[in-house]
Amino acid sequence: LGHGSGGLMTHQLLQTEVFDLLHNDWLDQQHDGATFSLNGKVAFSTDSYVVSPLFFPGGNIGDLAINGTVNDLAMCGAMARYLSLSFIIEEGLELSLFREVLQHIKAAAQAAGVAIVTGDTKVVERGKGDQLFINTSGIGHIHPRAAIHHNRIVPGDVVIVSGEIATHGMAIMSVRKGLEFETEVCSDTRPLHEMVGKLLDCFGEQVKFLRDPTRGGLASVLNEMTEATKLGVLMEEALLPVNEQVAAACEMLGLDPLYVANEGIMVAIVSAEVAPSVLGALRGMKGGAQAAIIGTVTKDHAGKVVLESRIGGHRVVNFLPGEQLPRIC
Amino acid sequence: MAGIKKIVNSYHIHISGRVQGVGFRPFVARVAKDLHILGAVSNSPDGVHIAFNASAGEAAQFYNTIISQPPVHALITHHHMRPAPLFPFTSFTILPGTAASATSLLLTPDIALCDTCRKELTNSSNRRYQYAFTTCTNCGPRYSIMRALPYEREHTSMSHLQQCPDCNEEYLNSADRRFHSETNSCPECGVPVYGPSLQEVDECLKKGGIVAVKGIGGYLLLCDVSQSSAMRVKKNRPQKPFAVMYPTLERAAEDVYLTAVESLELLGPVAPVVLCKLKKPAEDLAPGLDRLGVILPYSPLLQLISSRYGKPLIATSANGNGVPIIYKDEDAVGIADLVLSFDREIVFPQDDSVICFTSKGRRIILRGGRGLSPVYLHKHSRDGVLAMGAELKSTFALTGEDYWLVSQYLGSHGTLETEERFEETLKNLLQLLQRRPVQILTDMHPGYFVSKLGKQMAKLSGATLTTIQHHKAHFGAVLAENNLLQQRHPVLGIIWDGAGYGEDEQIWGGEVFVYKEGQMKRVGHLDYFPQLMGDKMNKEPRLSALALLQNFPGRHGIIRHYFNDQEWRYYHQLLEGHCPLKTSSMGRLLDGVAAILGVTGFNTYEGEAVMKMEAGIGDIVTHTYYDMPIHGEVIQWRPLILGVIADVERGMDKREIAYKVYYSLAHLVTKLKIHFKAEKVAFSGGVFQSPLLAGMMQGHFHRMLSPNDECIAAGQLACFSIQND
Ligand SMILES: [Fe+3]
Ligand SMILES: [Mg+2]
Ligand SMILES: [Zn+2]
Numbered sequence A: 001l002g003h004g005s006g007g008l009m010t011h012q013l014l015q016t017e018v019f020d021l022l023h024n025d026w027l028d029q030q031h032d033g034a035t036f037s038l039n040g041k042v043a044f045s046t047d048s049y050v051v052s053p054l055f056f057p058g059g060n061i062g063d064l065a066i067n068g069t070v071n072d073l074a075m076c077g078a079m080a081r082y083l084s085l086s087f088i089i090e091e092g093l094e095l096s097l098f099r100e101v102l103q104h105i106k107a108a109a110q111a112a113g114v115a116i117v118t119g120d121t122k123v124v125e126r127g128k129g130d131q132l133f134i135n136t137s138g139i140g141h142i143h144p145r146a147a148i149h150h151n152r153i154v155p156g157d158v159v160i161v162s163g164e165i166a167t168h169g170m171a172i173m174s175v176r177k178g179l180e181f182e183t184e185v186c187s188d189t190r191p192l193h194e195m196v197g198k199l200l201d202c203f204g205e206q207v208k209f210l211r212d213p214t215r216g217g218l219a220s221v222l223n224e225m226t227e228a229t230k231l232g233v234l235m236e237e238a239l240l241p242v243n244e245q246v247a248a249a250c251e252m253l254g255l256d257p258l259y260v261a262n263e264g265i266m267v268a269i270v271s272a273e274v275a276p277s278v279l280g281a282l283r284g285m286k287g288g289a290q291a292a293i294i295g296t297v298t299k300d301h302a303g304k305v306v307l308e309s310r311i312g313g314h315r316v317v318n319f320l321p322g323e324q325l326p327r328i329c
Numbered sequence B: 001m002a003g004i005k006k007i008v009n010s011y012h013i014h015i016s017g018r019v020q021g022v023g024f025r026p027f028v029a030r031v032a033k034d035l036h037i038l039g040a041v042s043n044s045p046d047g048v049h050i051a052f053n054a055s056a057g058e059a060a061q062f063y064n065t066i067i068s069q070p071p072v073h074a075l076i077t078h079h080h081m082r083p084a085p086l087f088p089f090t091s092f093t094i095l096p097g098t099a100a101s102a103t104s105l106l107l108t109p110d111i112a113l114c115d116t117c118r119k120e121l122t123n124s125s126n127r128r129y130q131y132a133f134t135t136c137t138n139c140g141p142r143y144s145i146m147r148a149l150p151y152e153r154e155h156t157s158m159s160h161l162q163q164c165p166d167c168n169e170e171y172l173n174s175a176d177r178r179f180h181s182e183t184n185s186c187p188e189c190g191v192p193v194y195g196p197s198l199q200e201v202d203e204c205l206k207k208g209g210i211v212a213v214k215g216i217g218g219y220l221l222l223c224d225v226s227q228s229s230a231m232r233v234k235k236n237r238p239q240k241p242f243a244v245m246y247p248t249l250e251r252a253a254e255d256v257y258l259t260a261v262e263s264l265e266l267l268g269p270v271a272p273v274v275l276c277k278l279k280k281p282a283e284d285l286a287p288g289l290d291r292l293g294v295i296l297p298y299s300p301l302l303q304l305i306s307s308r309y310g311k312p313l314i315a316t317s318a319n320g321n322g323v324p325i326i327y328k329d330e331d332a333v334g335i336a337d338l339v340l341s342f343d344r345e346i347v348f349p350q351d352d353s354v355i356c357f358t359s360k361g362r363r364i365i366l367r368g369g370r371g372l373s374p375v376y377l378h379k380h381s382r383d384g385v386l387a388m389g390a391e392l393k394s395t396f397a398l399t400g401e402d403y404w405l406v407s408q409y410l411g412s413h414g415t416l417e418t419e420e421r422f423e424e425t426l427k428n429l430l431q432l433l434q435r436r437p438v439q440i441l442t443d444m445h446p447g448y449f450v451s452k453l454g455k456q457m458a459k460l461s462g463a464t465l466t467t468i469q470h471h472k473a474h475f476g477a478v479l480a481e482n483n484l485l486q487q488r489h490p491v492l493g494i495i496w497d498g499a500g501y502g503e504d505e506q507i508w509g510g511e512v513f514v515y516k517e518g519q520m521k522r523v524g525h526l527d528y529f530p531q532l533m534g535d536k537m538n539k540e541p542r543l544s545a546l547a548l549l550q551n552f553p554g555r556h557g558i559i560r561h562y563f564n565d566q567e568w569r570y571y572h573q574l575l576e577g578h579c580p581l582k583t584s585s586m587g588r589l590l591d592g593v594a595a596i597l598g599v600t601g602f603n604t605y606e607g608e609a610v611m612k613m614e615a616g617i618g619d620i621v622t623h624t625y626y627d628m629p630i631h632g633e634v635i636q637w638r639p640l641i642l643g644v645i646a647d648v649e650r651g652m653d654k655r656e657i658a659y660k661v662y663y664s665l666a667h668l669v670t671k672l673k674i675h676f677k678a679e680k681v682a683f684s685g686g687v688f689q690s691p692l693l694a695g696m697m698q699g700h701f702h703r704m705l706s707p708n709d710e711c712i713a714a715g716q717l718a719c720f721s722i723q724n725d
């Protein structure tokens, strides 16, 4: 990409490629922006995607870019409808690679039922980017029964995760560090809007809080929650769904699965009465087979996330202070 | 004498410091009696007050005797005498204490069972024969049962127990050794016991059971020495050594060599665990080590159990791994086959102190707890400063007008239980001493729990927050303990430990400072090497070895066996890539040497590899060393590592190589002294917990504090006072 041709040429070529592949009524209008009308309460979210390598077991940057924003909206209780899509491309990226990403974007958007209605591409000089960056923004309707806010959480509420933790981060790590597993560890990237939709259909305001624990992992999401609510969380190590290979790899790398990124699971905090039903419902859904109740919200140890270990000790799961700074003397 | 009428005046003496719970008032009353002085003595929140009538000469004599020969456990920080309005005293009396206001009183540590009381236990004609809670003015619990000041029965957790007439008579009799003993009791009016009889305890131990007994600072687990594996399972402690309680010093001497200082320490008022050289290995008690933790029964109850059993017992604090000692009766339910408890609440829980001695008799405090804490340093400084200490081996310290108080060891943070124990102890002690910090000091490490807590407290109370670098705090602590803060001549600080957050955001630990004219400057450090994978490297000496060997690809074979293929490949990749963190840690250097020498690649407890390396040396001595060149600020360790490998390859005895490494460090210190033209040297840091290394050093060392991170809190006060006083 970009070889021997002027930036402008490349740029036009790219625009055409993107338009041709993703075309729909809005894109075909060729406006500076998309116009549409929306009724009722909506959610709006944006995120940028940078990942190296662009392709990894179980997914690629295109999947992340679509699913990520779809999921961010879903965590607000909203079903994504329209997405914007912007690329920042480093000169020299192979065209075939870019086309492949585009194909995945198209497929992911279709799977998530969202329309890409506007977008942009920029090409930057070699060395000024890392192959390809993507930004997506999305807008969607809020589910009529959604009442998701951390201030609705009360002690006794139950913390559920919808699937195994740390798989996405370890999948990336496996390619980056050349780790070999007995069976390949694949990223869990997937859209969660259907799952959220069904939960809200059935349980409505009993679902108090939803988050997708991406960068910083489960630990960061729960710490943000406890910080905001001045409540505590008590988790049980034995209940955490972690793939055995992922756990072993984390141990080897000195990583804690609680801090490793996820792309296709969510944390749901629900009232205790409905927790077993929520768990049952999740387990019956696609991508929810490994869902698990992992802990409860407590009045005790306010502001702290605590993990009860298999042998009974209570470890405080803090925010990670930047790099892996040793504490042990 | 006839005809000469003495001119009698009234005087007032005020004494502050550690003067309560040490038999101070009875002592004053005795001296007064000897000198036929009439007056009164009382405890008050600011110390002991004595009002009396005497001639000028008698008054001076009285004052001098009190100041110069106070009871053994007393610590006078301040005293003065002044004339007072005449009052017609008719006797010398001990008055009850006055209630607390702002206070400058020092708390008294718990004092181990004294010899006189111990003898009474076995004397069948004594009314306290086999009485499990005997105490006197010279022994018994103090700090651990204190609810308020001043030290009076009603301010302790014995306030609900009334003395019987016999005890009361002792209490009022100035000739009795229980005169004004606030913890006085006897079988008639004694502390109620809950649980099994001593007979049942004995039978349980004989059958191999584990018994939990309430001690002074918390519950202890006891079992026969043959039951170590059961205890290891119970405490989830595969390798870490256990302390052993012997019924007598003589019985201990059958298993370990006891030097004079060690014996004195064991029999003294602290009665800590003392790590003594084993006569022959005790693999199940202290796997791979050459020392055994020896402890003598420090409370009458433990003495009775131990004497009856007659044989050594494993004695370990009742708590899980990483969790603080259990001290509440309700938490002790069901923790062992039998639980022996009694109705005297522990207010301030603490662990047993742990001490060892170098071959030259220098004392190294490895853990400061029961009997030692709280530690006071007599300093005039800004009032109301609170130092939060370090994350592991945590303590806190605070200032009064004329003292610094350093708390007991409060565990290593990371578990909810230790964090809560820390907060609770801090809160209780601040309340007991009625302090409100106006200045809070924390370590620079951004991830420490105690630093976050300090920040929170400052935010709530409006106190000012200041951060202090970890190794500067180490240095400050040893300077303060040796009264070197006002020193004019430069002092060299050799601060070697495992890890602390440095001012350059790297992990420090092999540091050299110079303290001159109130300025502390880092003048040297071990050459940096990669700090891999956070705490994982600090738990796995094999990773230190790998990081040290990174630039010597031909020499990796020596540690290959610690890694599987995947780890080997991956860790190398990690080293070849960008390592954002570097360390200058002496602890990691020694870890690496231990791994290279084949001691172990993994620690199951802190310091395991180096402790085992040192234990393996035995009597081997060499006076050869590896050179460690000093280039500017950088101390080169590469020649040492290459030398070690070359010696291994030559087939040199690994014990000799290990000794040579320690000797090289001693040699390095000599060189540093010359290099920096320093006359005085001071040492601190966890690396100096090694009796071998500490024994090779000449210069200033810790006295009442540990060289490990327990001294950080005091050191933070020292650094703050350098900057601000
Ligand atoms: Fe340290
Ligand atoms: Mg996102
Ligand atoms: Zn006594």
Ligand SMILES: [Zn+2]
Binding pocket: B163, B164, B165, B166, B167, B168, B185, B186, B187, B188, B189, B190
């Ligand atoms: Zn009595």
